[in-house]
Amino acid sequence: xxxxxxxxxxxxxxxxxxxxxxxxxxxxxxxxxxxxxxxxxxxxxxxxxxxxxxxxxxxxxxxxxxxxxxxxxxxxxxxxxxxxxxxxxxxxxxxxxxxxxxxxxxxxxxxxxxxxxxxxxxxxxxxxxxxxxxxxxxxxxxxxxxxxxxxxxxxxxxxxxxxxxxxxxxxxxxxxxxxxxxxxxxxxxxxxxxxxxxxxxxxxxxxxxxxx
Numbered sequence: 001x002x003x004x005x006x007x008x009x010x011x012x013x014x015x016x017x018x019x020x021x022x023x024x025x026x027x028x029x030x031x032x033x034x035x036x037x038x039x040x041x042x043x044x045x046x047x048x049x050x051x052x053x054x055x056x057x058x059x060x061x062x063x064x065x066x067x068x069x070x071x072x073x074x075x076x077x078x079x080x081x082x083x084x085x086x087x088x089x090x091x092x093x094x095x096x097x098x099x100x101x102x103x104x105x106x107x108x109x110x111x112x113x114x115x116x117x118x119x120x121x122x123x124x125x126x127x128x129x130x131x132x133x134x135x136x137x138x139x140x141x142x143x144x145x146x147x148x149x150x151x152x153x154x155x156x157x158x159x160x161x162x163x164x165x166x167x168x169x170x171x172x173x174x175x176x177x178x179x180x181x182x183x184x185x186x187x188x189x190x191x192x193x194x195x196x197x198x199x200x201x202x203x204x205x206x207x208x209x210x211x212x
Contacts, residue, residue: 022069023192023201024147024170025155025211026163029074029082030055031185038109040122041159042102042130045077052078053085055186058208060086062188066211069152072143074098074159082186083157091157094146096139099159103130122161123179133165137175140165167191170198 030052034041048056064087073083073091075098083091105113105127113120126132143166147154156163164178170191171177183189183204188211190202 021193022147022150022152022154023190024144024166025063025066025068025153026166026189026191027059027063027082027086027155027157028160028163028183028185028187029076029078029157030059030085032078034107035185039107040102040105040109040127041078042099042106043076044106048078048081048085052082052185056082056085059186059188060088062208062210063087063155064210066153068155069150070147071155071157072097072146073157074162076159079157079159086157088155088157091155094143094156096142096146097156097158097162098139100136100161100165101131102127104128105130121179123176133175136162136165137169140169140175144169163189167200167203171200172198 030048032041032046032049032052034044034046036049059082071083071088071091072094073079075093075095079097083089110120117125123133140162143156160183161178163183164181165175167181167189168175168178181203184206187204187206188202189200189204190211192199192201
């Protein structure tokens, strides 16, 4: 994969106009064996742990009374299982929502990687044989454009790193600003608007409050 940066993608401007008043409601998948142990889980297709299945059902209860114009889901099983258990079995698979490809660092923890590369940061240094930040940001921009083209709220089930990049691009910030916020399993986040300005309405909410 190309390591050449894309200045538009890595910079602070997204080409997606404000086409409607809909919001992007993001759900990170429930817990897996690797998320519990903080191992980088990119394209490995792990199922949810029992805890993750319970988390998915709880998320479904929070979303049950909200009307969504569209529901999108990553093609990876942990996100699709979360979607099904949350009550959205017919969610549309969106390949752009797959997790960052961590290449040679798949399955490793940050501590494992830093034992060989002190000070390593995925956001700055990337992963050998994996995707670059610019490549992930291109996918995130397509997600943002797709959501903004819909009249009404769009629900997406996906993964921590891709959703953090999506959030940065929704806010029209550089992609690496996604490094500045965390996203826990089975959390609900809402990206919306204050008049014409894209904003975060809710972030990393793992409580029991229903979606407004």
